[in-house]
Structures are given as structure tokens and as C-alpha cells.
Amino acid sequence: MNIMTVDGYQAKIEYDEELDLFRGEILGLNGGADFYGKNPKELRAEFRKSLQIFLEVCEEKGIEPRRHFSGKFNLRIPPELHEQLAIAAQAEGKSINMLAQEALRIRIGS
Numbered sequence: 001m002n003i004m005t006v007d008g009y010q011a012k013i014e015y016d017e018e019l020d021l022f023r024g025e026i027l028g029l030n031g032g033a034d035f036y037g038k039n040p041k042e043l044r045a046e047f048r049k050s051l052q053i054f055l056e057v058c059e060e061k062g063i064e065p066r067r068h069f070s071g072k073f074n075l076r077i078p079p080e081l082h083e084q085l086a087i088a089a090q091a092e093g094k095s096i097n098m099l100a101q102e103a104l105r106i107r108i109g110s
Contacts, residue, residue: 004040006047011035013043026051030058030067075100 002013004024011024019036022043026033035050037043058065077085089099 004044004047006044006051009051011047024050026054028067029054029065030063 004011004013009026010028011026013022013024015021016023016036021036021038022040024035024037024043024047026035026047031054033050033054035043035046037046055065057063085096085099089096092099094102
């Protein structure tokens with residue numbers, strides 16, 4: 001994953017072939033904020049500028065900058081996978097929820 005972090009905010013970085021620049025999109029915001037740069041140093045500087053502008057606008061308008069997440073989401077999986085997950089969780093003495101959380105933490109690296 002091409003993720004850049006500045007001040008606790010993460011941005012997804014992609015290459016824009018048409019512009020011949022790297023484009024960053026700040027993730028998890030109550031709105032959109034993006035930025036461009038030719039190299040990592042420039043990209044990071046533009047990230048900081050874009051984030052600062054976004055945070056200033058949020059403050060002026062009384063908007064919470066980060067999106068709120070409840071900690072709940074529905075996940076649809078095939079019945080066979082559900083059965084395998086339930087058996088694996090039971091075998092480890094854990095709930096399906098705990099086993100799924102562990103797998104997701106491994107996947108995202110936290």
C-alpha cells in the first residue's frame with residue numbers, strides 16, 4: 001500500500017500519468033482533500049499544506065475534520081467460510097469477532 005502519514009493523518013499516494021505527478025488523497029476526512037508533488041519531499045510538503053487548509057476550513061465552519069466510525073460493520077461471507085471461521089474460533093477458545101479482529105489487524109499491520 002502506498003500510504004503517507006503526516007501528523008496522524010494518512011493519505012493514499014498514486015501516480016497520475018497524465019500530469020506526470022504523484023497524487024495524494026487524505027483518507028478518513030469529513031470531506032475531500034488532495035495534493036500533488038513531483039517527489040516524496042514535495043509530496044509531503046504539499047500534504048502538510050493541504051491538510052492545514054482543510055483543518056482551517058473545518059474550524060471556521062465548526063466541522064469535525066475526521067469522519068466518525070462506530071466500530072461496527074456488517075460483513076457478508078459465504079456460508080462455508082462462516083462455518084470455517086466459527087470452527088477456528090471455537091478451536092482457539094475465541095469469539096468469531098475476536099478472531100476476525102486479529103486477522104484484520106494482521107492485514108493492516110497494526
